[in-house]
Amino acid sequence: MQVHVSNDAATSVATGALVVPVFAGGAVDGVAAEVDRVLGGAIADVLSGGEIAGKPNETSLIHAKDTPFKRVLVIGLGERDKLKPSAIAKYAGTAVRYLGKRGVKEIALALPDGLDATLAASFAAEGAVAAIIDTTLYRTEADKPVVTTGVTILNGSYDASAVESGAKRGSVIGEAVNAARTMALTPANDMTPTHLANRAKELAADAGLEFDVLDEARMLQLGMGSLLGVSRGSDEPATLSVMTYKGDPSSSETLAIVGKGLTFDSGGISIKPAENMHEMKYDMSGGAGVIGAMWAIGKLRPKVNVIGLVPSSENLPGHRAMKPGDVLKAMNGKTIEVINTDAEGRLILADALCYAKQLGATKIIDTATLTGACVVALGHAASGTMSNDDAFVERFLKIVADSGERYWRLPLYPDYEQQIKSDIADLKNTGGRAGGAETAGAFLKAFVGDTPWIHLDIAGTAYLDAESPFMAKGPTGTPVRAFVHIVEDLAKNGAPTNGVAKSAATAAV
Ligand code: BES
Ligand code: MN
Ligand code: ZN
DSSP states (O other): OEEEEEOOOGGGOOSSEEEEEEOTTSOOOHHHHHHHHHTTSHHHHHHHTTSOOOOTTOEEEEEOTTSTTOEEEEEEOOOGGGOOTTHHHHHHHHHHHHHHHTTOOEEEEEOOSSSOHHHHHHHHHHHHHHTOOOSOTTOSSOOOOOOOOEEEEEOTTSOHHHHHHHHHHHHHHHHHHHHHHHHHHSOTTTSOHHHHHHHHHHHHHHTTOEEEEEOHHHHHHHTOHHHHHHHTTOSSOOEEEEEEEESOTTOOOOEEEEEOEEEEEOOTTSOOOSTTGGGGGGGGHHHHHHHHHHHHHHHHOOSSEEEEEEEEEEEOOOTTOOOTTOEEEOTTSOEEEOSOTTOOHHHHHHHHHHHHHHTTOSEEEEEEOOOHHHHHHHTTSOEEEEESOHHHHHHHHHHTTTSSSOEEEOOOOHHHHHHTBOSSSSEESOOOSTTHHHHHHHHHHTTTTTSOEEEEEOTTTSEESSOBTTBOSEEOOTTHHHHHHHHHHHHHHOSOOSOOOOOTTTSOO
16 A cells, blocks of 8 residues: 655545545534535535434545546544544545445545644554455455555645654554554464564564574573473474564663464363364464564664564474473473463463563563453453553553553452462462453463563454454454554653552552
8 A cells, every 4th residue: 555645635636536524413624615615515415414424434425527536435533522543544444445445546535634643644544554454365266356555645734744754654553553464364374483483584674673583492491381381282383583673772671562472272282162263373463463563663763672572382282282280380480380271372471571571671561362251351342451560551551542452451459369379389370260361461470570561461352353444354453553652652751650659450459
């Protein structure tokens, strides 16, 4: 997708279709009103006639033969006073999918007034780019493709250079989202731990990042018995990719982002039911999100140090597989009784979290399709968010509030730590059905020590069953957007301020 920026007036732009926003309540104002004058009131008619009400992502196509823009696609943006910049990503994505499916190659996008210019343009570009990915990677007879190849963002009343820089940033984020989604779509017979590490290496090179990958011999030397325990059941060797971005060499602060790269989760000896097991190719979505985000960070070059770690393995019931009752030893010396081999994500993350600390991480955010319990708690509406540090997580939640992704905090009460105490070892890898997302979080917490840390459970948000007006069904690219937003904020505003009162979510009560 080519994203351009233009000073052309909406009323005179030559394109395949012009996209204009309208709001709930039916008032035609701003750029829609200008275009409506050229159309002789056709937009007002669409609204007053009840064809659309202006709700988010509603569409109505008006043909305008004798104009340079040929067609006008009117798209709803909801209530005007509730408009948030991230809505523009959905607006742009809806435009590209609607018009692309109808054979329109080039479109021009008018922005609503009253937003931050850079943000509006960034979301427009991101939404346009992320609207289209090839979800039929292995189909030999392709469906009719979505064909929009160029989107021109019209500056309108906004500052041209702000729109230009926003569009560049948004294109990078959109490309990063798509890279993560394509990795997730790739089936496990191709997307092995080695393949995932190779993608990380390629994208690191493309974005000017340092790259290292640990093989099983190095994992053994480092004492990563937890990660190695998971990979025992498979012939595919585990990998641990490390992508390093040094945006602020004079600083001793480093954020580590760590993503679960489980390329196929059969459950292992505690095998999963067959129904929907194929979806477990998506169990590397967190790792793909880290790789995509690191690529974007390398391209955007914020003034901050970030390392991306992706522990990767298959979880299979091979004849050498770990068994329920086995005890593993992680890199930090902690021993883990394996109660259920299907709780493998936390096992591969445990060693990666230890390694992140050894590499000098002063803050850590991990992400994983970790628990079905999180999907039960929050559905597909938000990612579970847990932390050992109130100031850090409150800042994170504020920064990502309008990223286009949703995060909702869950508690890490000491009770959950009790649930994962083992009779024979330090920890056990499951705490029973109750509080399944939180006991998983409590398990990870045992490997980060005092380092400020946030855990994002994306089991319900990494992929979706249904297509939306602005996105294909399948992988969503979550949490690439959140990672980019928090990293840029750390670059701009430094470490979070301390001294925020401990909330009830972590207080020992
Ligand atoms: N990868 C799964 C979690 C998952 C479930 C992701 C559904 C996406 C959709 C994870 O490895 C897993 O199997 N978790 C178990 C943990 C349990 C055994 C404590 C679960 O949630 O059932
Ligand atoms: Mn599992
Ligand atoms: Zn899993």
